[in-house]
Amino acid sequence: MQPNPLQHLMPTCSGAKAAAAGSVLTPAASTSGEHADPRAGTVRLNEIFHSIQGESTWAGAPCVFVRLTGCPLRCTYCDTEYAFREGRTATLGEIVDAVRATGCPLVQLTGGEPLAQKRAFDLIRLLCDHGLTVLIETSGAVDISPCDERAIRILDIKTPGSGESARNLWSNISNLRARDEVKFVLTDRPDYEWAVATIAERGLSERVQRGELGAILLSAAWEQPKGLEIAGCAGLSPRSLAEWIVADRLPVRMQTQLHKIIWEPHTRGV
Numbered sequence: 674m675q676p677n678p679l680q681h682l683m684p685t686c687s688g689a690k691a692a693a694a695g696s697v698l699t700p701a702a703s704t705s706g707e708h709a710d711p712r713a714g715t716v717r718l719n720e721i722f723h724s725i726q727g728e729s730t731w732a733g734a735p736c737v738f739v740r741l742t743g744c745p746l747r748c749t750y751c752d753t754e755y756a757f758r759e760g761r762t763a764t765l766g767e768i769v770d771a772v773r774a775t776g777c778p779l780v781q782l783t784g785g786e787p788l789a790q791k792r793a794f795d796l797i798r799l800l801c802d803h804g805l806t807v808l809i810e811t812s813g814a815v816d817i818s819p820c821d822e823r824a825i826r827i828l829d830i831k832t833p834g835s836g837e838s839a840r841n842l843w844s845n846i847s848n849l850r851a852r853d854e855v856k857f858v859l860t861d862r863p864d865y866e867w868a869v870a871t872i873a874e875r876g877l878s879e880r881v882q883r884g885e886l887g888a889i890l891l892s893a894a895w896e897q898p899k900g901l902e903i904a905g906c907a908g909l910s911p912r913s914l915a916e917w918i919v920a921d922r923l924p925v926r927m928q929t930q931l932h933k934i935i936w937e938p939h940t941r942g943v
């Protein structure tokens with residue numbers, strides 16, 4: 674068996690220092706002044722693994738995932754509650770080295786909410802500097818404008834069924850670029866109708882047609898049991914969503930979470 678180049682970056686979760694619930698995390702290094710060498714900056718890292726991209730128009734491509742700790746939201750359907758608090762401090766340099774050691778040209782920052790940590794923006798820049806294609810999966814509740822322009826943002830627009838639609842930072846919509854994508858995770862028919870109205874009100878289809886936005890993604894939420902900090906979700910049938918999209922001739926791209934079909938839905942690190 675090949676040695677895992679990412680093994681040394683796995684956190685020791687049981688000893689993880691808990692962050693304040695619902696707060697935006699700030700890594701220790703960001704409070705002690707600027708680093709001359711951005712590689713020496715630190716973030717709180719939940720996990721890093723090499724797998725298959727499961728969502729977005731990049732689905733199916735081998736990808737390295739860097740999951741950062743902490744999220745200010747508590748979506749009903751969240752499947753990464755363990756990333757709210759578990760993790761360890763890691764330098765940007767060691768993360769970049771571990772990603773490059775895999776030989777995979779595609780990397781995704783995820784969470785949690787990766788952009789809730791100030792040093793995430795330095796990490797994005799470093800990964801781009803090494804010629805990697807960098808995807809950022811973000812909740813839509815944090816300002817995306819500081820992201821390196823070479824990175825590709827996959828921006829959630831939180832529906833009422835998520836319980837977090839009040840957190841949508843609508844100014845992010847005007848910051849979207851040609852390769853960025855927006856994603857709606859839908860829990861029921863009212864969520865679908867809300868998404869249809871939002872796509873129209875925000876002119877998202879027109880932006881895709883003009884080449885100013887990469888894609889509009891609609892996804893059916895998976896069933897998620899109630900957790901310690903999330904309410905849980907009954908899930909939405911993918912078939913129902915597919916039929917609604919076809920009936921309405923909606924110019925969107927439906928997606929599933931491919932990794933949940935390949936592996937058991939609650940498997941971590943895939």
Ligand code: SF4
Pocket residue numbers: 744745746747748750751752753754784785786812
């Ligand atoms: S699904 Fe919601 S609560 Fe979970 S990590 Fe994403 S934004 Fe945070």
